Amino acid sequence: MTGSAPAVRAVGGWRGAPRRIAGLWRRSLQFRTVLLTIGLSSLAILVIGLYITFTVASNLFQNQLDRVLTSSNAATYAAQTILGSTDASDRVSLQGVMEQAMRSVQAASGSSAIGLFRDTDEDPSIVAPQDRLSPQLAGVITPELREMVQQNPDTQFWQSVALPRVPAALETGTDPGVVVGSDLQVPGAGRYLLYIGYNFADAEATLAFMQATGLIGAIALILLLSAIILLVVRWVIEPVRTVAATSRRLAAGDLGVRMPAKGEDELATLSASFNGMADSLQARIRELAELSVMQQRFVSDVSHELRTPLTTIRLAGDVLHGQREEFDSTTARTVELLHTQTERFEALLGDLLEISRYDAGSVELATEPTNLVHLAGDAVESLHELAREHGSELRLVAPGGHLDAEVDPRRIRRIVRNLVGNAIEHGEGRPIVVAVDSNESAVGLSVRDYGMGMTEEERMRVFDRFWRADPSRSRTIGGTGLGLAISLEDAAAHGGTLDVWSKPGRGTVFRLVVPRTRGRAAIEPPLPLEPDDPDATGPNPAPPDVVRPGDTGAFGVEAAPTSWRPADHRAADHRAAEPGHEEVRDA
Incomplete structure (x- = not known):
């Protein structure tokens, strides 16, 4: 049998020759x-x-x-x-x-x-x-x-x-x-x-x-x-x-490279034209780089300079806000507006400072072993009242997300809050499903809403800074317009990805995937980007669920459903009432 190996290799080489020639x-x-x-x-x-x-x-x-x-x-x-x-x-x-x-x-x-x-x-x-x-x-x-x-x-x-x-x-x-x-x-x-x-x-x-x-x-x-x-x-x-x-x-960024220009023929003309183009590009890029540096410095300086007066205003506003019951209705309403807008202004300054840190490349992660189910549960619970005000139900599905990952919990929590808040903003009062899953190499989290959705052009620009799909539509939550841009930077800082799927009239899915171990790549996403129900207008009615690792409730390790589709929650809800299972806590 060994004597036939060269012949087999020769036949394989000849068979691959047309493909190599075509390449x-x-x-x-x-x-x-x-x-x-x-x-x-x-x-x-x-x-x-x-x-x-x-x-x-x-x-x-x-x-x-x-x-x-x-x-x-x-x-x-x-x-x-x-x-x-x-x-x-x-x-x-x-x-x-x-x-x-x-x-x-x-x-x-x-x-x-x-x-x-x-x-x-x-x-x-x-x-x-x-x-x-x-x-x-x-x-x-x-x-x-x-x-x-x-x-x-x-x-x-x-x-x-x-x-x-x-x-x-x-x-x-x-x-x-x-x-x-x-x-x-x-x-x-x-x-x-x-x-x-x-x-x-x-x-x-x-x-x-x-x-x-x-x-x-x-x-x-x-x-x-x-x-x-x-x-x-x-x-x-x-x-x-x-x-x-x-x-x-x-x-690749080597702006000083040039072509040798010799003679007076067409090739020499091409070299001269190319070098002229390179000179123009170099000058333009340097100009844009200087403008970008100036812009980043301006944003950083302004943000820092506004911190001190904003702190003073915030302290004074808190004092007034604490005594608003003693004012007449008009003054009390003014104090409420002052307090709300001060908080929004403070959030905007924080986002601007965060963006300036990313632009300057000075972001450092404080990673620690973190369970995304814990973290997502906290975020969902903190936004439950806001979702209820908008008529939406928050559901957390964790079929296999109980493996720890080395992440910066503060930044991941910010991503989750931004995604869930965005879903509440555009979910049009329909249920919102947050799914967490994991595999050997990565942990994934997705946020699915059944709202208006986005066109392909809007989807391509959704992570742009200060971009809004519908400028005429007012923000009801009070975001700064930088949340998704910062979330994208946070995901990239972890070596992960933040992707989006959306169809007009069918809702939107944001999916975060981060490696479980820092410095290693996520080989395969634990969750699909396109949902199992891309044509659904909303899931079946079910109570909101929040699950933490260690719970044996509806979505505990033993009772975890095999899919994060909303229809699967019903079987889990029935198991929640069985003996030995704790009651599921509402968000």
Whole structure:
């Protein structure tokens, strides 16, 4: 069995050759150019070679034919002269004269392949010489040629034939040739049909030699052209490769890279144009970078500078807010608005400071082993009253999310609150499902609402800073417009991802996936991004559920459903009432 391994590898290599060639064709401009040029050049050489071969063969055959027709005509004339000058009247004498005539035919034509037959239309004669046939013409003269010669006196006819080689015992096979037919008048015996065979083996050998020479010359020419084309194409493609390499370095951030510009040809013009473009891009990028730094510094400085007066305002507002019961209704309402807007302003400053830290690259994670079910339960519970005010039910589903992950709990909690708050904002009073699950490499959390949903264009911009899908719609929760942008940065800081699925009229799903161990990649998300019910307008009614690890309630480890779809909650709710299970706490 081991001896067949190389053969198997060879077969596998040959089978993979077309795929490798196709890949090389797609990737390499040099390969395509060389292959196309060599292919077209070879095709042109083949067409020209075939034309030359056909022309030479045709001319060579025609020259040979003209020669043998002239030779046959001279041989026939010589034989007819001998026969016409005899006065022999008996068969023996005529036979001798006929032999002399045949010798003259052989001498004049240079061929020993001779056939002589008395015309079948002649009357029988006792003095008529005997027919004769050379072995080379045995079975060669066709009835068609006999008929043409017999029906057209004093006219030569020829036919291409395959002449057997003589002697057959020493050499087998046939040679190309022609048979020329004419007629002779024999005094006292009537009309005879004369056939002379001519061998074209020499002409065929000459043509074969010319074809072999032409083939060798064509192959040599193709190889020479291939070498020249390869060198020329490599010389032309090299600057293009330089452009590609320079472009990659420029795209990677090496703004100082430039192409060498030599000469005054098109390639030099391309290099100069590319360098000019690179200079312009470098200047523009530096300008934008400086503006970005100034913007980040401005946001950071303003945020820090506003902290002190905002703290003073907040303290004063808290004092007034604590005494609002002593004010009249108008003043009390004003104090309430002042307190609310101060909190919102403080949240906005906090978000701006957080964004500025991410922009400056100064964010550090305080990771610790954290269970996302605990964390999600706290977040859901803290937002329960807000959800109730908007008519939404919060449901937490944790089929397998009880594995700890090394995360910064403060930032993950902020992500969950942002996602759930966003779902409450846009959920249109329908239930909201928060799912937590885990596998060997990652922990995932998703927030599913059944609200208005988003278009594809809106979905692509949902993480932009201060972006709103509907600017005319007022915020009912009081967000800053930076929550999703900060959540995306928080997820990336953990080496995780934050993705979104949404369809107009079918709701939205945000999915957070973070690796369980810091520094390792999440191989496979524990939760799907697209929900199991993408066309649902809302789940079946069920009470809200909050589950913590260690609970044996509706969604404890033992009673966890196998899917986070809302319909699965009902089975869990029935199990919650069984003996040995604690009551599920409302969010």
